Amino acid sequence: MIELKGLTKRYAGKSVVDDISLTLEDGEFGVLIGPSGCGKSTTLKMINRLIPASGGQILLNGDDVADLPVEQLRRRIGYAIQSTGLFPHWDVARNIATVPQLLKWPKSRIDDRVDELMALFHLDPAEFRGKYPHQLSGGQAQRVGVARALAADPEVLLMDEPFGAVDPLTREVLQAEMKRVHQQTGKTIVFVTHDMDEALSLATRIALLNQGRLVQYDRPIELMVEPADDFVREFIGQADLGLKLLSRRWVHQYQREARLQQTETLDSLHAHGWLIDDQGRPSALAGARLDDADAITRVKPEWIATPEMSMKEALSRMVWYRVMVLPVVDDAGKLIGEVGMQGVMGMQDEPEGALS
Amino acid sequence: MNAPVASSHRASRLTQVRARASGNLVLGGLIIVLVALTLGMGALEPLFHALFPELRNPLYARDSFLNLMLAHIGLVLVSSLISVTIGIAAGLFVTRPVGREFEPMVSSLAAIGQTFPPAAVLAIAVPLAGFGFAPTIIALSLYGLLPVIQNTIAGLGTVPQTTLEAARGNGMSRTQILMRVELPLAMRVIIAGIRVSVIINIGTATIGSTVGAKSLGTPLIAGLVGNNLAYVIQGALLVGLLAIVTDLLFERLERRYSFGG
Amino acid sequence: MSKVDTRSDRALRTSSRPIVGNRVLLTLLIIALASVAFLPFATLSPNRLVSGQAVMLWQACRPWQWIALAALGALLLVSAAGRPLAARPACRVALLTSLPLIALLLISLGDYAHRALSDASPAARVSQSASFWVLLFVGALVAVDALQRLRLGLVPRLGFALVAVVLVAVCLASDLLSGLSIMREFANQRANFLDQLVRHLVLVAGALIPALLVGLPLGLLARRREAWRSGLFSVLNVFQTLPSIAVFGLLIAPLAALARAVPWLAELGIGGIGLAPAIIALVIYSLLPIVRNTYAGLAGVPAGTLEAARGMGMTPTQILWRVEVPLALPVILSGLRIVTVQAIGLAVVAALIGAGGFGAFIFQGLGQYAIDLVLLGAIPTIVMAVIADFILQILVSLSRPAGTR
Known part of the structure; x- marks a missing residue:
């Protein structure tokens, strides 16, 4: 469970994240969305303290993240980003094994875990284990990036526009896969995107941000059926609201x-x-x-x-x-x-x- | 869709392997010639007699070529160790938060310093340290420092921000990020800097004999001064080969650290 | 919530008012102070060849010079501190302090030389020593640091450099430093000095012009025939790797043989030693950077730009001169910059095969253990290299298309 309480970030006196409070229950898929500059990425990065908070509190399963040693905190939290951030000098297996190695797992356990994760993402270990990041397609690299984030079985998975840089077709495949992985692992996920369709198809909770403030935090259907204000209505886009509704029905x-x-x-x-x-x-x-x-x-x-x-x-x-x-x-x-x-x-x- | 990519990859890998194999042959051959000439230059005495009939002693004999070679390598090795240690340490210092303020100054010093002619630096070391081994080591270390610093800074600068963010996001400590991510990724550029530094130092060590340091330059300079071309050729051949072999070795070392970027 | 707040507030307070504002400047000042305390400022020797006795800065200076130096040091210390001056004014103060500091150093040294020699034998010599060099260096670096921090444009930087050069030139031209050993050496060698200067320049120009004539087309060729590139580059790289003195040496025998076989070549001055092998070797050295940078410059022209040029109906020649060359020019000029600096340095070594130049002073001085003669060769070479580098650097930045400078 993640709780944000009055979370605030100021740069030179200007608030880019302003007093955000929300709770994400275990196993939920939370999406932070909003126009660029709304503070969604900043909010995400304050959770694993890549960006220090200026005020407020973040609780991870009841622990204040500010009280945990920063590296230990980050090893408890999976992190996947848009450009994958794969280490170019390590092969796929070692990239996935990053955090287990930091945690000094025994080698056999790491190997098993890597195979397990590669199977989860439909990457054939025989083919992909020894490949280097530059030998992967965008979609494959992104799968490895997410697999790496999940490697040490983290309590929470943070994803910062992970599919922003791949082509639309691959993105749809990855979204479907992400949904499957979420169902199979039951992880609590915090996901940042600016793409409403992506948010609607993945999220169980959507937090819509604007200019650093939390505008609405609801389930996707409620966001569409009962938008809090005109900004929400506009951001969802009225034109094909019917189709968007259908994207939330199975x-x-x-x-x-x-x-x-x-x-x-x-x-x-x-x-x-x-x-x-x-x-x-x-x-x-x-x-x-x-x-x-x-x-x-x-x-x-x-x-x-x-x-x-x-x-x-x-x-x-x-x-x-x-x-x-x-x-x-x-x-x-x-x-x-x-x-x-x-x-x-x-x-x-x-x-x-x-x-x- | 993957097939053509994979096969062209394989093809380029094949030509790479072939090029590497022929490169190995060349390098191996050069090393054999270098060792053979160092140990057995005496066997060529008849040849030098035939080439320079007017010379009474066409083979440099005041010292063995093995001694000269070892002295030369010693000079370069000691000075390069000093430059690499100080250079990488300085490069690391100015790229960490504590030393970032010094980065512009150190970078411009390294850039300006490299415009100084190595021979002039060597000459200036004499009034400071006298003649012999010491000024040569000082000049070589100082001069060799600059490419190492420059390339350490440049190499660490090429590590993408996103890779660093991923490393931090995965819970690596600063030391772990440096040792596991930054240094390995910067290594190719750093080694390129060491390569430049060592090659320049092999050349400058040759001139070191003019300030009294024993090196392969000793027969060369003696030959120039005493008008004995055979000495000149013997010294020049050995030092030239040493430089080329060293350069090729560094080339292979550099290749080890390229990760397809 | 309150916990996070206090932490960041404390950080904010300390970062806005640090005690040390400029750690680079502070470090330089500490180095300067240490050199004054532990290293001699000058040496006084009975004659040209004997090593002399060390003179510390406080022994060499008159009281007013002492006080002035201390005042300038204090001014720099204030600008290194975080208060009362803000960052930019502090940099301006440091910049304006650097020139008087350098001038004062030269005045103190020259003045001391005159005083010390007035009651000594005519053979006695006064030389600058370690602390003088360190202080001079610190003065220059103070200026460099301030210029970097102020991020001034090209014109103010050029202006400052010009003032500094004029200042040093005035000191050298006046009677101020004439008591110094190296200046006396210069006075003895005046005619010779000019000869060797010209000779050095001839060597450099004689290397650069043919290297450009051959290297530019080779670079273009490497771009047009990619298959030849790696072969060409590895051959040129081998030459670049060889120690210069080895190349000079290896050229002697073939050229001497050539001159013997073809007498009219010998009459033209081509032979085993002298200018000819020196220039040939320098040309060989200069080729790689010129070819490599020409290639890199041309290869750096975006494919889209070339396609657009073709699409608008430019002929290959027009594309070369109107699109490729202008866009590649900064990189090509960077190559020229490397080569010029390198040639100035290598020309020193050429003195060993009788090609003359400043290297002649250096090796003659080393042979006689006449340090002043060595410096008379080494310092002008360094100055020449730094000036050439500076000028070509300006050319490179001027050659960049407007808006990307």
Whole structure:
């Protein structure tokens, strides 16, 4: 648990962080967001004392961080930054092992931990262990950076715009991975970004900052549904608020039972059915095409949905591939349901139930 | 998408390996020639007789070439050890918070100092320290200090801020950051500075014989003064080879510390 | 909350009013004081070749000089302190103090030489000694430190340098220092001195002009034919690595043989010793920095700029002269700066093969153990190198495109 109490930072008498108080419970994914210069990075760096606070208090699981020896404090806190900050003279394994080595773990334990983390981030140890940072792609380097931050199983993970410097496609992949890692590890994370979409897709709590002050601290849905003031409304951006809402809702909330293709003919535009192969995987869709209601369409991997996919993503795939429904499959690729265009308007259950 | 990158990487690694192998051959050959000439210059006496028939003693005999070589290496080694120790210490001092105030002054001293001709520095050391070993060591150490300081400052300056921030963020202490991150990353540039310093010192030690320090310059200068070209060639060959071999050794050392940046 | 506050407040208080404002200046003052206390200011010897007796600063100075020096030292101490002066005024005071300090040192030394020699034998000599050099050095460094801290522009810095040069020149030209041993040596060697100065300059110019004529095209070639680059650079690097005296020595035999074989070359003055091998060796040394910097300058021109130039229809020649050369010029001139300073230094060694120059004084002096003669060669060489470096540094900064200076 992290508690900020009246946290303040002044430079030459000017407050860049002004009296911020908030509490982040264990296992939460907290995002600090705001326009550039709002003090979000400064706030983050005061938590591991890279920047000394001018006033206020930070409690890490009840301990005042100002009372802890600074290096010890930082070894309890994982830290990942935008440019990765990987050490160019160390290979991937040694980079990940940075903090365990500082903590003088036995070598076998370090090796096991490195392999474990590389597996967590889908980096093949055989291929990547001995590579140097300059031999990695941006996305790979960023994974190593986060793996390094997690290496010593820290109480908290701080991330300063970690995906700011990678291309949009890689960023989406990394975000999905981050979400998975958060779920698997249950870490408490403090994440700084200026990208609202990133915040909405990752956060369980969002702290919106402006000119050093905390404007609103809420769950993402509340931020969208009940913005505290015009600044919040503007910062979220009203234009595609609907789509942003959908980015916080998940396919499994809209999922319904899949209708299998029967022999009889299709009677209306919305009538359709799935063909499945002998392993239960969807192979083709009969009907439900905008351009040709009677068509049999081969199922492509690009227009399959998974229960954890956001509805925004699912909707986007429907529009792009011109189909009214997507098959929902499990990890093995088995058809477990479907999600359709008309379902977007109504939910099967309350969305927030899944979030809390 | 990864494949072409990987294969071009492999190809460049292959040419690198090939270049390194031929480099090893050249270096090995040069070392053998250097040792052989140092120990067996006498065997070439007939050759020098044939080249310079007018000379009665075409082989320098007042001292063995091995002694001269060892004296020369000794001069360079002692002075370089002094310059490297003081130079790196000074470079570290002015890049730490305590000494940062001295950085501009030390940098400009190192820059201005290097415009001083080494031979003039050597000459000026004589009124301060007399003739012989001492002024040569003083001049060589002082002069050799400057590239080391300069490159230590420059090398530590090339360590990216983000790398330092990551090191601090991961809970490294100041000493750990210095030893594990800053010095290894700056090492290539620091070694380049030591290389410059040592190569200049090998040359200046040669002139050291004019102020009374024994070195490979002794036969060379004796030959120039006594109009004995054979002596000149013997001294020049050995000192030239020594310089080239040293330079190649440093080149390999430098390569060890490049991390693809 | 209150704990954090008091901590940072205390830091704020001490950082705004430190006792020592300028630790560099303070260090320099301590060095100066130590040299005055422990090192001789001058030496008095019965003749040119015998080492003499040490004279400390307080023994050499008249009371008024003493008081003036102490006053200047006190002024510097005040500007090194954190109060009462603020940082910038303190630097200005230090800067303005440095020149009188240097002048006073020269006056005290010259004055002492005149007084000491008036009641001694004509052969007696007075020489500057360690403490004089340290104090002179400290005076110069005080100015350098103040100039760095004030971050003045090019013009004020140039102006200050000019004033300093004029000041020293006046002292040298006047009768003030004529009692000093080195100035007497100079008086004896006056005609010879000018000869060797010219000779030294001829060596340097004779090396630089051919080196530029060959090196600039080679640098361009290295840029245009990247495949040749590494070979060319390693050959030139080998030459750069060889000790200068070895190259001089190794050139003697072939050139002597050449002169014997081709008599008209010998008539032109080309032979084993003298100017010819010296200039050839200096040219070889000068090539690497010129070629390397020409290449680096050209390679540093952004690809986008070149593409834009091509896209606008410039011919390769136009691109070279209008885009590449102007953009590469600062780097090329930096190469020239390196080479000029290096050639001035190497020309000293050339004296060993009879090429003359200031090196002739140095080696002649070393041979006779005449320290003044050694200094008469060494000091002007250093001054020449520093001046050349300074001038070329200004040229480099002037050659940078406006706005990036």
